[in-house]
Amino acid sequence: MIPLADALLPWHRDHGRHDLPWQRDRSPYRVWISEIMLQQTQVATVIPYFERFVQRFPDVVTLADAPLDEVLHLWSGLGYYARARNLHRAAQRVRDEFAGRFPATFAQIEGLPGIGRSTAGAILALARGERFPILDGNARRVLARAFGITGAPGERAFEQRLWVLAEENTPRAQVEAYTQAIMDLGATVCVRRRPLCPLCPLRDCCIAHRTHREHLIPAPRARARGVRRVREVVMLVAQREDGAVLLERRAPAGIWGGLWCLPEFTSESAARSYAASQLEGVALAAQTLTPVPHAFTHFDLVITPLLAHCRDGGSIAEEGRALWYDIRSPARVGLPAPVQLILASLT
Ligand code: SF4
The missing domain is CATH 3.90.79.10 (Nucleoside Triphosphate Pyrophosphohydrolase)
Known part of the structure; x- marks a missing residue:
């Protein structure tokens, strides 16, 4: 077993991102907004959208009470608008079913519109330090390459294997730092095209790197292989x-x-x-x-x-x-x- 946390935590201390807007005042609400915005979108693009959004909607009830038009207005240009519609619906559920307080349990959070297993895990790990694994695009790529797991995102066996690895590798302590570390490594070093392996803390044990298959793992999604x-x-x-x-x-x-x-x-x-x-x-x-x-x-x-x-x-x-x-x-x-x-x- 590769000691993932042992390698990632010191790397993150020195090279990770520590001053992103949602890392200040890490409430579940702010982490939730950032995680939804970061789906399929780069950090640099998200930052100004996040800042405008939380300035206008500083808490979940303000978001729930706002007209959908205004939510979509602040989302304009960010794309994947179902995310904004779900965010608004979820905020209304939190207001109506949880008295305006962000729910506490994994099942309650995962039951909200637009929140899947990975996002629910990220909210609890990053905002509350609870031990839940994540498997967003960045974590998926790092785990697949480090452990040499072949397959494409969306394929059942591939996803199941990676969830097991995500669970096994999430440490019992410093969950918040580990979660941020694996996301940061995927976003800045183990990038999709041309990963920067010489700078990677996993380079000596990473199976994809040792077998020169970084570019083959993970395989592109099935639909991405066809003609557009x-x-x-x-x-x-x-x-x-x-x-x-x-x-x-x-x-x-x-x-x-x-x-x-x-x-x-x-x-x-x-x-x-x-x-x-x-x-x-x-x-x-x-x-x-x-x-x-x-x-x-x-x-x-x-x-x-x-x-x-x-x-x-x-x-x-x-x-x-x-x-x-x-x-x-x-x-x-x-x-x-x-x-x-x-x-x-x-x-
Ligand atoms: S060594 Fe390269 S392929 Fe392996 S995890 Fe690091 S950056 Fe990714």
């Missing part, structure tokens, strides 16, 4: 004479669920006939704007904006699912990153 799909859509940029732009709220589930978006169509002709029939005094620009690409996990989206100037919006924004968005004094609602880009190009 490309989806093309047209978005109508309907702008009134006062500069306001028409946005529609997307359905609660699915891509960009609950966010406000430019009306989306599968073709330019569909966008044109919608504009002609729904908007008053509409004049469509002769040309479309520069296409905006956006990468999702499973596919690439290419958005062609179609500009339409209209005298008046008519009654279109009265249904509650549409609004005229004032670019100069924007409403606090959630916008997908490419929509933000298109709107910024208008000013």
Whole structure:
């Protein structure tokens, strides 16, 4: 057995990250917010989002009481918006079922929307020093390489083997430091492409390194091996004479669920006939704007904006699912990153 904690704890003392915003005042609430934001997102990207978020929502009840639009507004650009919707729902459960106090047991925490085994373990380990293993992307990569476990994330046998190793290697003391250490090692040294093995405290015992298979472990997820799909859509940029732009709220589930978006169509002709029939005094620009690409996990989206100037919006924004968005004094609602880009190009 590799003495993982013995190697990682001294390394973390000297080379780990000790001054991240969520490491100050480590309450379960703050650790929870940071862990959700850090899923599929780099630390440097998360820091400003985290600081704005906890400034506006300093505790779980403030978050629960806030409108979802405001939560999504502060999440805009961070992606994977189901995380924000689940965070809001979970906060409301904590307010209503736990009298506003973050629950204490693993089962209660894991039962909240959007919190899986690893996140529940991380909250208890980092905020309360309780001995629970984690298996986020970073820990998974370190364990798989150190112990030479082949397979791909998401494969049942691979995940089960790694959970056993995560459990066995979590020490009885200094759980908080160990948990932070394995996450930091995965994020800064044992990175996905070109790990920095000469700097690694596990280099002498790591099986992947000793057998020159760092680049093969873990294998890419099955879906990542295929050819990426490309989806093309047209978005109508309907702008009134006062500069306001028409946005529609997307359905609660699915891509960009609950966010406000430019009306989306599968073709330019569909966008044109919608504009002609729904908007008053509409004049469509002769040309479309520069296409905006956006990468999702499973596919690439290419958005062609179609500009339409209209005298008046008519009654279109009265249904509650549409609004005229004032670019100069924007409403606090959630916008997908490419929509933000298109709107910024208008000013
Ligand atoms: S030696 Fe290399 S592959 Fe092994 S854990 Fe360290 S950085 Fe990762």
